[in-house]
Amino acid sequence: MAKLGDLARLIRSKNAGAFMLTFDVMFDDDATYQRVLESRVLTKERFAKIYQVPEEDVLFFEHEAAKAIKISIPRPYIQGAREDGDAYGGQQHAPLVELELPD
Amino acid sequence: MTEVRVLSASGQIGSGFLESSLERGISLKPHVIACDGGSTDAGPAHLGSGKPHFSREGTKRDLRLMLRGRAKLDVPVIVGSCGFGGGDAGVAWMRDIALEIAKEDGLKFKMALVRSEQDKDYLKRRYREGRITPLNPAPPISEDIIDKSAHIVGMMGHEPIAAAIEQGAQVVLAGRASDTALFSTVPLMMGAGAGPAWHAAKILECGTACVVQRKRPDSIMAWIRDDHFDVEPMDMDVRCSAQSVASHTLYENADPFLITEPDGTLDSHGSRYEALNDRAVRVHGSQFRKADRVTIKLEGAEMAGYQAIIIGGVREPFIIRQLDSWLDAMREKFSARVQEMFGGRLGPNDYDIHVRVYGRDGVMGKLEPLADQVGHEVALLFTITTAEEASTDAIAKTFAHFALHYPIPEWRGLISGIAFPMAPSHVNRGPVYRFNLNHIVAPEDPLEMFRTEFVEV
Numbered sequence: 001m002a003k004l005g006d007l008a009r010l011i012r013s014k015n016a017g018a019f020m021l022t023f024d025v026m027f028d029d030d031a032t033y034q035r036v037l038e039s040r041v042l043t044k045e046r047f048a049k050i051y052q053v054p055e056e057d058v059l060f061f062e063h064e065a066a067k068a069i070k071i072s073i074p075r076p077y078i079q080g081a082r083e084d085g086d087a088y089g090g091q092q093h094a095p096l097v098e099l100e101l102p103d
Numbered sequence: 104m105t106e107v108r109v110l111s112a113s114g115q116i117g118s119g120f121l122e123s124s125l126e127r128g129i130s131l132k133p134h135v136i137a138c139d140g141g142s143t144d145a146g147p148a149h150l151g152s153g154k155p156h157f158s159r160e161g162t163k164r165d166l167r168l169m170l171r172g173r174a175k176l177d178v179p180v181i182v183g184s185c186g187f188g189g190g191d192a193g194v195a196w197m198r199d200i201a202l203e204i205a206k207e208d209g210l211k212f213k214m215a216l217v218r219s220e221q222d223k224d225y226l227k228r229r230y231r232e233g234r235i236t237p238l239n240p241a242p243p244i245s246e247d248i249i250d251k252s253a254h255i256v257g258m259m260g261h262e263p264i265a266a267a268i269e270q271g272a273q274v275v276l277a278g279r280a281s282d283t284a285l286f287s288t289v290p291l292m293m294g295a296g297a298g299p300a301w302h303a304a305k306i307l308e309c310g311t312a313c314v315v316q317r318k319r320p321d322s323i324m325a326w327i328r329d330d331h332f333d334v335e336p337m338d339m340d341v342r343c344s345a346q347s348v349a350s351h352t353l354y355e356n357a358d359p360f361l362i363t364e365p366d367g368t369l370d371s372h373g374s375r376y377e378a379l380n381d382r383a384v385r386v387h388g389s390q391f392r393k394a395d396r397v398t399i400k401l402e403g404a405e406m407a408g409y410q411a412i413i414i415g416g417v418r419e420p421f422i423i424r425q426l427d428s429w430l431d432a433m434r435e436k437f438s439a440r441v442q443e444m445f446g447g448r449l450g451p452n453d454y455d456i457h458v459r460v461y462g463r464d465g466v467m468g469k470l471e472p473l474a475d476q477v478g479h480e481v482a483l484l485f486t487i488t489t490a491e492e493a494s495t496d497a498i499a500k501t502f503a504h505f506a507l508h509y510p511i512p513e514w515r516g517l518i519s520g521i522a523f524p525m526a527p528s529h530v531n532r533g534p535v536y537r538f539n540l541n542h543i544v545a546p547e548d549p550l551e552m553f554r555t556e557f558v559e560v
Contacts, residue, residue, distance in 0.1 A: 016357040020240075
């Protein structure tokens, strides 16, 4: 079983402004990008389930030129609010690194 | 064919660039040298307090080299979101640095200060007129929220910067500005294609963030023409690839294809990225769709009180297995102690004690899928917040001691349940702020929310 983290060039999360979080999952080559897309290991539904957010809040994009999957959600807490533990939003992607693809 | 060359000194003024990279950029004869100076990215403290994020020393070094380059070429220098938050204090800070450099180096130029801090009466009027609308998601807005804000800035587009340059400004120090507008202004003024101008600006605004392997913050240049632009990093050891430039279009945007600006939307659905050689990339097909009306994004920060923090660790298995109930109970019981101490002057709603548990869900909070897995030790970060600095200090001191000895049923006798790595165990960190606006204003005119002052240096 390959993990998404082993296949991707970069998996990252980041603020998209103070009110949104965005996740980029990027690959080196088209074959890996296509393989991951076809495996359906990372879809809008799957993301919503992992992060325990309503599916209608999840924006899901496929970006062929960047060989990237991009996902955006409202921030769970407004950036810098008392409950917010990640000012830059840079450590929210961790669960995606461990996602397993069927061989 | 129009060709406008734009040199981006770095991703953030004050974060640095190689002198050799900027020099190479200058030798390629740019029509403008620009650099972004701020963001909301580091949180609400900078806008709220007016204090900059980067050092004065680092900022002065970067601005000095840009101004010297400018003097050689006689082209505009544009710095935006001065002082990080982009409030009037930030513009004043950058102005003083520019004046100091000019004096030391004997430089002369006409400088425009374009301020973006907003008048509260103006905003309340626009709010009553229904011309302030929320983005999604946005906190609630009211006249009271506007009044309570420490600072509110409007994010300017290219128009106020262009107006300053048209009136002869050679150096423009802008308050809060769209990062991209700093780089698109001169190309738009000189007649380059709007799609390529805005898309190039998006790539340029983070400096070398769009390269294959970023070594350090550094300079990058774009050649913007009618229907495409080329981009190339100035350090010969660093390269862009078609994919690295395409990837950067995604960065920090919720939507990877549509980027909203005050007067329209950059649409990169049709953009094609092509390697020109092993270091430079050409981008065709980007479109800019002009909006029916200009909208200006507001950013506001209000004071959330004075805060102290306490950091502690727990290793005891009996405490870890009942961590939440222990932490809840100690805070509940502590309220009686607050009553005693302040003689009823401070009620339960007048102070806040929040705890974050590292080793469990400290980083991700309610997004954490593994919140039920706790290791053999955890770190606790308490934040204590009240409206007064003295009360925060008093509560933090007392709470640290109270929490240290708070019992669990398994042990009979006094326990010390928290390992403090520092003495004293609490740290006062002064005023804290929160973002309170994510709204847009529809002004009559793209200039009306911004105030420009000219200074002959």
